[in-house]
Amino acid sequence: MTDAQETAADTALRTTGGGPPDDDVPANGLPIPLLEPREGVPPVVASEDALAEVIAAFAAGSGPVAVDAERASGYRYGQRAYLVQLRREGAGTALIDPVGCPDLSGLGEALAGTEWILHAATQDLPCLRDIGMLPTSLFDTELAGRLAGFPRVGLGAMVESVLGYALEKGHSAVDWSTRPLPEPWLRYAALDVELLVDLRDALEKELDRQGKLEWARQEFDAIASAPPAPPRKDPWRRTSGMHKVRRRRQMAVVRELWTARDRIAQRRDVSPGKVLSDAAIVEAALALPANVAALSALPGFGHRMGRRQLEQWQAAVDRARALPENELPQPGQQVAGPPPPRAWADKDPVAAARLSAARAAVSALAEELNLPQENLITPDTVRRVCWEPPAPATEETVAAALTGHGARPWQVGLVAPLLVTALAATA
Numbered sequence: 001m002t003d004a005q006e007t008a009a010d011t012a013l014r015t016t017g018g019g020p021p022d023d024d025v026p027a028n029g030l031p032i033p034l035l036e037p038r039e040g041v042p043p044v045v046a047s048e049d050a051l052a053e054v055i056a057a058f059a060a061g062s063g064p065v066a067v068d069a070e071r072a073s074g075y076r077y078g079q080r081a082y083l084v085q086l087r088r089e090g091a092g093t094a095l096i097d098p099v100g101c102p103d104l105s106g107l108g109e110a111l112a113g114t115e116w117i118l119h120a121a122t123q124d125l126p127c128l129r130d131i132g133m134l135p136t137s138l139f140d141t142e143l144a145g146r147l148a149g150f151p152r153v154g155l156g157a158m159v160e161s162v163l164g165y166a167l168e169k170g171h172s173a174v175d176w177s178t179r180p181l182p183e184p185w186l187r188y189a190a191l192d193v194e195l196l197v198d199l200r201d202a203l204e205k206e207l208d209r210q211g212k213l214e215w216a217r218q219e220f221d222a223i224a225s226a227p228p229a230p231p232r233k234d235p236w237r238r239t240s241g242m243h244k245v246r247r248r249r250q251m252a253v254v255r256e257l258w259t260a261r262d263r264i265a266q267r268r269d270v271s272p273g274k275v276l277s278d279a280a281i282v283e284a285a286l287a288l289p290a291n292v293a294a295l296s297a298l299p300g301f302g303h304r305m306g307r308r309q310l311e312q313w314q315a316a317v318d319r320a321r322a323l324p325e326n327e328l329p330q331p332g333q334q335v336a337g338p339p340p341p342r343a344w345a346d347k348d349p350v351a352a353a354r355l356s357a358a359r360a361a362v363s364a365l366a367e368e369l370n371l372p373q374e375n376l377i378t379p380d381t382v383r384r385v386c387w388e389p390p391a392p393a394t395e396e397t398v399a400a401a402l403t404g405h406g407a408r409p410w411q412v413g414l415v416a417p418l419l420v421t422a423l424a425a426t427a
């Protein structure tokens with residue numbers, strides 16, 4: 001048993017039916033199923049009056065607040081939240097329906113200055129921001145698990161390995177836009193925040209034992225203070241299977257079909273993949289069908305698709321076919337920064353040697369520290385410093401370069417000496 005598990009074992013938790021756990025640990029060593037929230041499944045908050053009561057209760061609570069959000073990815077357009085779960089000492093658990101209560105800024109204000117506990121915070125923060133909730137400080141239990149060296153960092157795996165409890169599984173990928181939400185789904189959602197505070201406390205002790213707690217705090221602060229991600233440029237280029245599309249005219253077909261699909265999906269509020277699959281878009285781009293009959297013969301445009309639908313997709317293909325050469329997309333999206341590493345040996349063999357030495361050093365240190373290499377320093381940051389190293393490459397100049405690329409102080413302190421050595425060895 002790890003120190004984190006021993007810490008958690010001292011916590012009085014409740015298991016199936018909300019009752020206290022048995023005094024004896026199961027002889028088979030299997031995790032204890034957690035099937036019911038401590039106070040039962042709370043009613044869904046979907047009115048302003050009920051929301052006001054929740055805000056008052058959570059404002060009067062104490063300690064950090066566990067927060068989670070459920071989206072309808074794969075079912076609805078966009079990444080909006082369809083259920084928000086919270087738990088805090090003194091307030092219990094709340095399940096809030098953002099459809100009935102679309103503005104949760106009052107709740108966000110009531111929790112100002114309170115530490116939020118989230119699992120994989122960067123996944124939930126965008127949809128929470130959209131409804132007026134944004135933390136000033138947070139603790140990310142998934143990231144904490146990565147830094148602590150846990151091999152599996154999903155919420156269920158973390159609760160099991162750290163606390164010894166098994167969470168209910170099976171509802172993570174359901175359509176959370178469904179109304180009313182079924183009772184088993186609500187139970188699952190409530191259990192997602194049931195043990196987050198306990199998990200946070202155990203992981204904090206484990207990180208402190210490993211000397212990594214300050215690293216985690218810097219990472220959490222960076223997440224909490226990060227601005228919203230800018231819109232992706234040319235998002236159609238991320239169509240699955242795009243690597244098969246080589247000619248500019250074919251790329252124009254992908255762009256036209258993707259844009260038409262996105263417009264329809266947004267209007268109907270459904271996932272774009274339910275309107276037309278990426279595979280069908282790529283098939284049409286490769287074939288460049290001249291008419292509806294040719295289009296209907298392609299995979300993804302089969303007999304289930306009506307004539308009107310086929311005509312709208314063919315119209316998109318025709319628009320791409322009619323574009324003049326100077327309006328066709330360029331083969332590759334221009335990206336700021338160094339070229340792909342596979343091209344370095346031809347473009348700049350010395351830079352390729354720098355990158356190889358730097359990667360080996362970073363990999364060795366990450367293994368020594370028992371954390372993922374990308375959490376020690378992002379591969380993109382290493383590439384950028386190796387492609388255009390500062391001159392002279394001293395610890396101070398390399399540290400400044402790392403900081404300029406967004407590295408946190410703990411990362412700079414560990415990685416800068418490695419890169420200086422790698423750059424010097426390949427000078």
